[in-house]
Structure formats: C-alpha cells, structure tokens
Amino acid sequence: MKAIVHEGTAGLTGVAFRDMDEVQPSAGEVRVKLKTAGLNHRDLFVLHRHKENEPPLIIGSDGAGIVDAVGEGVTSVQLGDEVIINPGLGWQKNSDAPPSGFEIVGLPFHGTFAESIVVPAENAVKKPSYLSWEEAGVLSLAALTAYRALFTRGKVKEGMHVLIPGIGSGVATFLLQFAKAAGAAVYVTSRSEEKRRKALELGADKAIDSEGDWSEALDGQKMDLVIECVGAATFNKSLDRLKTGGTIVTFGASAGDEVTINLRTFFYGQFTMYGSTLGSGEELAEMIQFIEQHNIRPVIDHVYKFDQFEQAFTRMDKAEQLGKIAFSIE
Structure with missing residues (x-):
C-alpha cells in the first residue's frame, strides 16, 4: 500500500511517499481502508521526535474510512462499517489524566497517512452520517482535544466569556464553534486580518490583533475562561485577561514551552490552571453527540492529494491555514 513515511533525517526532508506492507488485523483488531486523513501540528512534531535509528514510521493521527477486515473475537465492528479513527490508544474511560501506556496513533505506532490502518476495534468509531469523508477524516484529534479542554477541564457554561488566542488551527476553530454552541461569548486573537475576519464569520463575538494591546482592544473585558494553545508568546497576555x-486551560506550546509568571498575581487572582491533552473514548462519544446535536462541521482549509504532502506540511508549518488540512486518499 502507499503511505507517507518518515525515516532517517529529521524534519520534512526525511518524509517520502512510498510503498509499505499492508497488515492483517490480529485478535481484537480491525483494518480500515482509509478514504481521507487529517494533518495536525502533532505530525510536524513527529518529524523531529521520530529518531533516525528507528524503523520507518507511517505518520498521521486522524482518518476515516471503511472497515475491510476484522480480527478474531471482534463483534462491535463489522465489515463495511463507515468509521473514524479514535487516535487515542488505551484511554477509554474518562479520567483526570491518561492511564499508563496511553499512546497516540502515528508515533510510536503506524498512523493514518496510508491506504489502510490496523487499530483496536474500540478505536474504530461510527462515522457521523452527516459529515462528508473529508470532514470525518479531520475530526477526531482536534475536536476531541477541543472538547476535553473546553468542557471537561474548562467547564464552559452558557453566558461565560471565553478567550481563544491564536485562532487558525483546527483545534482553535473547533473551540470557537463548541463554545458558541454552548452559549458562551467568544473572543479570539490572530496576527492575520483574514483569519480574524473568518473567525467573525464563524461566530466570534470579537477578533483582535494578537500583537496589539489586548485590554484596549477588548475594552477591558475580563474572561471567565481562556483556552491557551499558543504557548510562551501569548501566555502572560492570556493570564492578564482572566477575571x-x-x-486557564493549556494544551499546546507551538510558540514556546517555557513561561515565567508572577506567582503573586496568580494567587491573588485566585486563578485555576489545568493542563489537557486529547481525551478519552468516553469524551469522544460525548463530543460526537454534541456536534450531531448542533450540526457542527469541521472547517476545511484545503484538501491535498497524498503525493502533495510537502505542500500540506509547508502550509501548516507557516501557519497559513484556518481550520483543518485534509488528505484525499482515494
């Protein structure tokens, strides 16, 4: 089968579109013939975390397709089922943190940028019927990350004021849509005028320039909740906006992972900070129910063919996208 594979040199120069052996499912597993897959920032990080001396790795954490082989003992999934891939391996029940042994598809195990993938049967989840294949293929990782950060950790409620710095990523666009559906007032930031405009079209109550004075641009408005995924570049500005x-919930650090904060300001402010990452199988089921109830669709930035992977990775690396980048596998 054809796949996007990383081996050898760190970074994009170590990526190739090549043949890999197709695998048969073992007991408790299923094989999914993938129709689409979704690119995430995690895939950029994997290009550096996957070491030169390790075996070739099929990257990718998001995908959707049709079950075409079922291992022994599997009864929950049948041949022909249309499914999305739950990228979280070994985390089914909701908990304060992932259990020991938790991993994400695409490192250290083969991922979704291939014509097929073998996963535990519990990780093949019924595709929401109203989503196109492109929408389904980019859903799981970003939407589940957004759902846990916003609902499980952030406990968003109707009437809250929510700030999302760095609108543009797939997770951020889901955060915006989810928070609005929950009845919150949502404020976003971006350096890009075009992204700010599109965020307003998606329902943001206000979109401000990341590089300006946030207090002035927001007319002094303080926030009940900030979902912080940018990192060092915005973290203290985000803290300053908390009532x-x-x-504040943090799950990303694409713009730096070391931050100095004023502890006195933090404890006098009676702030609460949570870390978050991906989510459990239970939360994925809740998230799917939520998007079906509110008819929420992923924001698709661009769909590439598999052999255009360099263009896709470069677009994400330059942060040019708004929403999700998809691969068409057929």
Whole structure:
C-alpha cells in the first residue's frame, strides 16, 4: 500500500511517499481502508521526535474510512462499517489524566497517512452520517482535544466569556464553534486580518490583533475562561485577561514551552490552571453527540492529494491555514 513515511533525517526532508506492507488485523483488531486523513501540528512534531535509528514510521493521527477486515473475537465492528479513527490508544474511560501506556496513533505506532490502518476495534468509531469523508477524516484529534479542554477541564457554561488566542488551527476553530454552541461569548486573537475576519464569520463575538494591546482592544473585558494553545508568546497576555477566580486551560506550546509568571498575581487572582491533552473514548462519544446535536462541521482549509504532502506540511508549518488540512486518499 502507499503511505507517507518518515525515516532517517529529521524534519520534512526525511518524509517520502512510498510503498509499505499492508497488515492483517490480529485478535481484537480491525483494518480500515482509509478514504481521507487529517494533518495536525502533532505530525510536524513527529518529524523531529521520530529518531533516525528507528524503523520507518507511517505518520498521521486522524482518518476515516471503511472497515475491510476484522480480527478474531471482534463483534462491535463489522465489515463495511463507515468509521473514524479514535487516535487515542488505551484511554477509554474518562479520567483526570491518561492511564499508563496511553499512546497516540502515528508515533510510536503506524498512523493514518496510508491506504489502510490496523487499530483496536474500540478505536474504530461510527462515522457521523452527516459529515462528508473529508470532514470525518479531520475530526477526531482536534475536536476531541477541543472538547476535553473546553468542557471537561474548562467547564464552559452558557453566558461565560471565553478567550481563544491564536485562532487558525483546527483545534482553535473547533473551540470557537463548541463554545458558541454552548452559549458562551467568544473572543479570539490572530496576527492575520483574514483569519480574524473568518473567525467573525464563524461566530466570534470579537477578533483582535494578537500583537496589539489586548485590554484596549477588548475594552477591558475580563474572561471567565481562556483556552491557551499558543504557548510562551501569548501566555502572560492570556493570564492578564482572566477575571478574579477565572480558569486557564493549556494544551499546546507551538510558540514556546517555557513561561515565567508572577506567582503573586496568580494567587491573588485566585486563578485555576489545568493542563489537557486529547481525551478519552468516553469524551469522544460525548463530543460526537454534541456536534450531531448542533450540526457542527469541521472547517476545511484545503484538501491535498497524498503525493502533495510537502505542500500540506509547508502550509501548516507557516501557519497559513484556518481550520483543518485534509488528505484525499482515494
């Protein structure tokens, strides 16, 4: 089968579109013939985390397709089922943190940028019927990350004021849509005028320039909740926007992972900070129910063919996208 594979040199120069052996499912597993897959920032990081001395790795964490082989003992999934891939391996029940042994598809195990993938049967989840294949293929990782950060950790409620710095990523666009559906007032930031405009079209109550004075641009408005996925470049600006007793949830650090904060400001502000990452199988089921109830669709930035992977990776690396980048596998 054809696949996007990383081996040898770190970074994009180590990626190739090549043949890999197709695998048969073992007991408790299924094989999914993939129709689409979704690119995530995680895939950029994998290009550096996957070491030169390790075996070739099929990257990718998001995908959707049709079950074409079923291992012994599998009863929950049948041949011909249309499914999305739950990228979280070994985390089915909701908990404060992932259990020991938790991994994500695409490192250290083969991922979704291939014509097929073998996963545990519990990780092949019924595709929401109203989503196109492109929408289904980019859903799981970003939407589940957004759902856990916003609902499980952030406990968003109707009437809250929510700030999402760095609108543009797939997770950020889901955060915006989810928070609006929950009845919150949502504010976003971006350096890009075009992204700010598109965020307003998606329902943001206000979109401000990341490089300006946030307090002035927001007319002094303080936030109940900030979902912070940018990192060092915005973290203290985000803290400054929290109201007394407010909550900040962090799950990303694409713009730096070391931050110095004023502890006195933090504890006098009675702030709460949570870390978050991906989510459990239970939360994935809740998220799917939520998007079906509110008819939420992923924002698709661009769809590439598999052999255009360099263009796709470069677009994400330059942060040019708004929403999700998809691969068409057929």
